[in-house]
Amino acid sequence: MRALLWRDLALAVRAGGGFGLGLAFFLIVTVLVPFGVGPETARLSAIAPGILWIGALLACLLSLDRIFALDFEDGTLDLLATAPLPLEGIVAVKALAHWITTGLPLVAAAPALGIFLSLPGPGYPWLFLSLLIGTPALSVIGTFGAALTVGLKRGGLLLSLLVLPLYVPTLIFGAEAARRGAAGLPVETPLLLLAGVSAGALALLPFAAAAVLRVSLR
Amino acid sequence: MLELIDVSVARGSVPVLEGVSLALGPGEALVLRGPNGSGKTTLLRAVAGLQPALAGRIGGQENVAYAGHADGLKASLSVSENLRFWAAAFGTRDISTALVAYDLSALEVRWAGNLSAGQKRRLGLARLLVTGRPVWVLDEPTVSLDAASVALFAAAVRAHLAQGGAALIATHIDLGLGAEVGVLDVARHRARFPAASGDEAFL
Numbered sequence: 001m002r003a004l005l006w007r008d009l010a011l012a013v014r015a016g017g018g019f020g021l022g023l024a025f026f027l028i029v030t031v032l033v034p035f036g037v038g039p040e041t042a043r044l045s046a047i048a049p050g051i052l053w054i055g056a057l058l059a060c061l062l063s064l065d066r067i068f069a070l071d072f073e074d075g076t077l078d079l080l081a082t083a084p085l086p087l088e089g090i091v092a093v094k095a096l097a098h099w100i101t102t103g104l105p106l107v108a109a110a111p112a113l114g115i116f117l118s119l120p121g122p123g124y125p126w127l128f129l130s131l132l133i134g135t136p137a138l139s140v141i142g143t144f145g146a147a148l149t150v151g152l153k154r155g156g157l158l159l160s161l162l163v164l165p166l167y168v169p170t171l172i173f174g175a176e177a178a179r180r181g182a183a184g185l186p187v188e189t190p191l192l193l194l195a196g197v198s199a200g201a202l203a204l205l206p207f208a209a210a211a212v213l214r215v216s217l218r
Numbered sequence: 219m220l221e222l223i224d225v226s227v228a229r230g231s232v233p234v235l236e237g238v239s240l241a242l243g244p245g246e247a248l249v250l251r252g253p254n255g256s257g258k259t260t261l262l263r264a265v266a267g268l269q270p271a272l273a274g275r276i277g278g279q280e281n282v283a284y285a286g287h288a289d290g291l292k293a294s295l296s297v298s299e300n301l302r303f304w305a306a307a308f309g310t311r312d313i314s315t316a317l318v319a320y321d322l323s324a325l326e327v328r329w330a331g332n333l334s335a336g337q338k339r340r341l342g343l344a345r346l347l348v349t350g351r352p353v354w355v356l357d358e359p360t361v362s363l364d365a366a367s368v369a370l371f372a373a374a375v376r377a378h379l380a381q382g383g384a385a386l387i388a389t390h391i392d393l394g395l396g397a398e399v400g401v402l403d404v405a406r407h408r409a410r411f412p413a414a415s416g417d418e419a420f421l
Contacts, residue, residue: 011292078288081267082267083304217268218269
């Protein structure tokens with residue numbers, strides 16, 4: 001298991017691994033928004049939490065199809081399935097590796113990018129916390145979607161269509177927590193619901209993803 | 219170590235082979251023969267547990283180390299990193315015997331992406347040695363190997379059998395494993411196509 005995690009992390013940061021793709025996308029989106037909607041501080045700070053959350057979500061989506069597709073193409077997935085590792089564990093490690101290489105950099109970068117969007121001062125810790133709680137759900141749900149579409153040629157479009165509706169609850173509660181934090185309102189309720197979505201996804205989806213992977217490998 | 223009793227397998231819901239029975243004990247090897255498309259790969263994938271058998275029973279799946287058409291190598295990992303990963307995945311440590319057996323020691327630090335097709339194949343076969351599993355299930359193992367590498371492979375199989383291992387190999391060429399190796403012609407087990415084979419065509 002640990003070997004698989006190290007291998008995935010090493011593959012991500014080496015040439016052609018796609019590390020930084022999501023981060024660059026996130027940066028581009030947040031930098032372009034002020035050009036698109038105008039530089040008024042009041043308008044920007046009102047939409048900043050939502051834009052940052054949408055940017056993080058789309059950046060996450062960008063790298064999902066790599067989770068299993070590359071391993072499927074070169075036969076690694078077949079061989080992993082015959083190894084004495086439980087498929088559920090393989091899926092969970094893959095999701096963890098995706099979160100470390102995609103989700104975690106987004107969480108770390110979001111407060112810095114908040115400056116571009118004049119995010120109000122009290123919003124920074126809540127934006128950081130809501131992304132920290134919410135992005136694991138994005139990775140796990142995305143891993144499930146990647147497992148569903150693994151055998152399909154150019155399954156990226158189908159993957160996005162399948163995964164986006166599942167991302168909506170995370171987006172609603174995450175952006176709401178960040179927005180309330182920025183406005184100085186109590187944030188407990190959306191944060192708890194966001195944590196609930198993440199916990200549920202973490203607990204259930206590795207099993208679902210392993211089940212569909214078994215079918216996809218046939 | 220590996221036992222198939224009256225096994226039927228299907229590819230894309232169309233039955234291809236039926237009534238296949240075989241048993242492999244320590245030190246035994248069996249070569250599968252048959253024309254292209256006769257179901258050798260499908261049978262081997264079922265033996266490895268990658269797809270369910272339509273009927274029959276497959277015993278000893280937990281002993282199987284499978285090597286298919288793809289080698290499962292990562293281009294941006296070195297030869298030794300690739301092997302070490304598979305050793306860790308199968309809970310073993312030693313990769314030096316595998317490197318020596320397939321003459322890969324000189325290539326150890328090379329990226330797998332920079333290897334030739336035959337060198338990649340040798341690395342893929344070396345993976346079998348680090349799995350520590352006793353039954354090798356090999357699908358066309360000699361593709362893109364030159365004569366010297368085929369000899370290395372045959373030597374590795376003979377050593378594996380001498381240590382009490384077993385091997386089930388689908389191949390078209392004569393590996394020179396000796397006269398005692400059995401041959402199973404899968405063409406004799408070709409499934410008769412049933413009139414209605416389910417509703418898959420409508421899905």
